[in-house]
Amino acid sequence: MKKAFILIESISAITIISLIFIGIFYYYIQLYKNYENLNIFERLYKLQEELYEKPIFKTIILQTSALKPIVLQEQFVNDGMFQFQKLYFQDQNYSVYFKE
Numbered sequence: 001m002k003k004a005f006i007l008i009e010s011i012s013a014i015t016i017i018s019l020i021f022i023g024i025f026y027y028y029i030q031l032y033k034n035y036e037n038l039n040i041f042e043r044l045y046k047l048q049e050e051l052y053e054k055p056i057f058k059t060i061i062l063q064t065s066a067l068k069p070i071v072l073q074e075q076f077v078n079d080g081m082f083q084f085q086k087l088y089f090q091d092q093n094y095s096v097y098f099k100e
Contacts, residue, residue: 044082051077051084059090 055075062070071090076083 043079047077047079047082047084051075051086055086060087 055077058074058076060072060074062072064070073088073090074085075088076085078084
């Protein structure tokens with residue numbers, strides 16, 4: 001009778017300990033998923049900061065029959081996964097581009 005009681009006590013202790021460890025395991029899985037999202041947001045923030053501080057420049061010239069050549073300047077940064085871009089008119093006087 002005493003051995004049966006010890007067996008039941010051991011099984012219940014193992015069950016309780018396993019439930020505790022399962023809870024801890026799922027808690028760490030959730031922390032890891034949140035860390036991955038935080039890492040992506042951190043990369044986006046750094047890339048946006050780099051776009052304003054030290055972008056790569058590229059000049060684009062658009063030529064159409066109705067308009068004079070339009071000169072645009074593209075600023076971009078790239079980190080392999082994400083790419084941010086900005087477009088600017090070289091000359092801010094937009095009336096220059098229309099033919100009269």
